[in-house]
């Protein structure tokens with residue numbers, strides 16, 4: 614079955630490339646304002662990205678690792694889709710076919726009903742909601758597992774991811790945003806960036822496997838980060854580009870300092886949100902308070918043996934460094950890294966292993982919680 618889909622993909626890709634470049638040539642022969650070279654380059658890059666996502670080892674490995682599967686989906690949705698759309702494929706494709714076919718297609722597309730449907734389908738609100746629904750719905754465990762076990766469902770998943778993403782980018786790049794519209798567009802990109810990062814964060818912070826077919830929690834966390842961080846960056850760049858276009862448009866008051874201000878605001882709010890998430894997460898896991906934990910760590914002098922980020926003077930190397938404790942799988946090479954085990958280790962490491970070189974320091978239950986909370990903010 615997989616082979617059938619691979620052949621189908623390869624054939625339609627070869628066809629689309631031929632049509633596109635025939636169209637580019639036909640247009641060039643006919644008019645000055647055809648497809649620009651950079652539009653054709655964008656299309657070619659998008660095309661290569663699709664080939665890399667669907668017909669390379671990425672596709673084989675996506676069965677084994679969730680993080681690779683996520684990479685595949687991100688390639689389709691946030692790299693290939695905008696690049697292909699930027700290449701104005703409809704216009705090129707239209708000129709890639711014979712005059713007879715072109716007229717036939719145009720006759721259909723020009724009917725009021727088709728125009729209305731296309732207008733509705735590329736309306737900013739519609740594309741925003743459609744893409745969000747498709748993205749979230751496919752990540753429901755049952756749906757995702759079904760796609761993993763059935764090639765046809767899997768193909769539908771990829772197709773809907775790609776098509777709704779392409780519509781989303783279409784409405785942004787070629788959409789009907791007038792002078793006021795760019796502001797709306799910026800908002801739409803933000804809304805999408807937001808819900809995508811929330812979904813990514815859910816995977817990153819989940820403490821158990823969401824899709825049983827993939828066996829590793831670390832792999833799941835990596836997949837979450839791939840959805841969260843790189844796509845966040847791409848959306849922010851898109852928002853900034855729209856914002857710049859907006860400034861340029863508003864009577865050429867192109868104002869670099871306003872742009873800088875926006876960039877700073879975006880970055881600080883992104884960092885604050887990330888920090889806020891980590892603090893809340895650490896609190897929730899341990900029931901402790903990271904800020905009090907920081908003070909407790911200083912009081913007990915954990916820094917005389919450990920290097921601990923964020924604690925002044927804690928740079929000793931008697932014990933292992935405690936950086937990234939929030940994302941480790943094991944504690945002291947023996948215990949799996951759960952909040953309870955961490956608290957137990959902090960309060961009484963000798964009870965875990967009487968021979969360990971870390972002394973029991975009579976840490977109170979409350980302090981143990983707070984210290985564990987602080988350590989879980991280290992990622």
Ligand code: HEC
Nearest residue numbers: 913915918931932933943944945946959969970971972984
């Ligand atoms: C006398 C030195 C010493 C002090 C003080 C000390 N530790 Fe340790 N700690 C160690 C050593 C040595 C290990 C490695 C133990 C092992 O693997 O058996 C360790 C391991 C740990 C680990 C597991 C680290 C890992 O890489 O998995 C944590 C967490 C930890 N200590 C937290 C603390 C905290 C919190 C304090 C302060 C309350 C503290 N330690 C005080 C020596 C110390």
